[in-house]
Amino acid sequence: MNLDPKTAKPVLDALKQRYSCREFAAEPVDQALIDDLIDTGLMAASGGNLQPYHVIVVRDPETKKELRRLGGGQLFVERADVLLVFVLDWSRYAVYTKQKHAPFRANEQFLHLVISVEDVICAAQTVETCAYLSGLGSCYVGGVLETGAEISELLNLPQGCFPIVMLAIGHPAPNSNHKPVKLRREMMVTYERYQPKTEAEIFDAYEEKYRAVDRHPLPRSEGPREQTLKKLCENLCLTYPEEEAKAYLEEIRENDAFNEAQRRYGIHYGVATIRERSRQMLDGMRKMGCDPLKTLED
């Protein structure tokens, strides 16, 4: 290693300040720096050194606009100077194994999917880390999974490929630093064995994390209000026995508000919504010749 180990400490301290940047300045990012970030990411660990992925660098405004639409609609995606799309890629191995008369069904194996997602993120996270250390801001976009088939078409992906994650990169705008509140360390790390926490400890830790955002008033106007209640009802019913679900919904009506846990898993990541998106993702993967459940059914 060429680096003086004493340089490491300030790097660690800097990385403790990292944040997902969602507001970018207009100033363009030097292409040579982007290439250097990617080259660094490509040296990240990869299970069996298989490197089953591909990086697509997008700067074209029209493509960014489309990727914003397909990735969940967040404005910063379009405003970022560069989008890196990290793509699972079994297409090259499919060709090579045929040429070498070798077996190959990694694109149809559940374990290979999990490990290849790990490989993709090892590379992406190195890029993210190095971007931050180079003074850039960046933010992951996970919403490419459920629209993977459409994104594959847009980016001309061959069979055996599927988008896993997108990283929006740019120079951070002033005041773009919104560092999220994280859980207390003792909830996240233990020694030698998992140390179960009491219900009270868990409650306190999350209350602390979500204190500032724990009350969401129901919408005032009738339509949106009923829609919100309907969504909460549906997802409560997918979790609890009907009586219990109805009681919780009644509570929400009485409070005229729902809490952050209810917002997260009842609205934003609603059970039914995520179930639907899971199906869309799997359907998209199948369209692209990547069916991770296929060999399970053999």
Add this chain to the structure above:
Amino acid sequence: MNLDPKTAKPVLDALKQRYSCREFAAEPVDQALIDDLIDTGLMAASGGNLQPYHVIVVRDPETKKELRRLGGGQLFVERADVLLVFVLDWSRYAVYTKQKHAPFRANEQFLHLVISVEDVICAAQTVETCAYLSGLGSCYVGGVLETGAEISELLNLPQGCFPIVMLAIGHPAPNSNHKPVKLRREMMVTYERYQPKTEAEIFDAYEEKYRAVDRHPLPRSEGPREQTLKKLCENLCLTYPEEEAKAYLEEIRENDAFNEAQRRYGIHYGVATIRERSRQMLDGMRKMGCDPLKTLED
């Protein structure tokens, strides 16, 4: 950010030299440094800031021995001074959402599994990167997935948890640096759209990558030889029509050797082996109350 952006370039250059370290010196790693690495990793991005994971720091020799056995048997796992087990953890949210009368089935959603694996690796990869920059060596062990139920028992994991990856960390032994050969850059990165490669380009790129290890002689003695051929035959038959599979096997017999692609997907990551391990992983997850296919079946 506290870091001078000029510091970034040497960091990127150093990270281009990183490698998976599988030989460790006896010298122990300072616990304060390990804690600092983890604290840095905990600030990594997490989808929706859900932080659905937990890190277990293992130094006890008996536990390391067990984790070696359950993680695939590689000697370096036992020899590493510290093992970090990165665990998917829905157990805390399961408690908290109940307390808050909120819906919750993230532990049964395919999309949540994929995104939470991404979250785990964002943290793990930051630790890996910072360990390397601090002069340590480390190596991922992915083999915890198929023995997840046993590892969960060993580490006292509650329902809703499941091990995703393990990172072995220590001071690198002299000559531990075996940097793997990576694919040419043009196979890994393209601009604006995926640029399909010709069959000849793909062939050349992999031949270059695997040139030094492309011939594996069949074992000399009858028993191991027949076993190797049987395994290759089974996996060729799971990929190609029977006639074609038999022809390729005949070719291997004639050459008295198989190639690297055949070793990878016919022996090391054999189709049948990975299918079996995928099933074991899913069974283990179900035992731990994490069934990522459950809501798909609703």
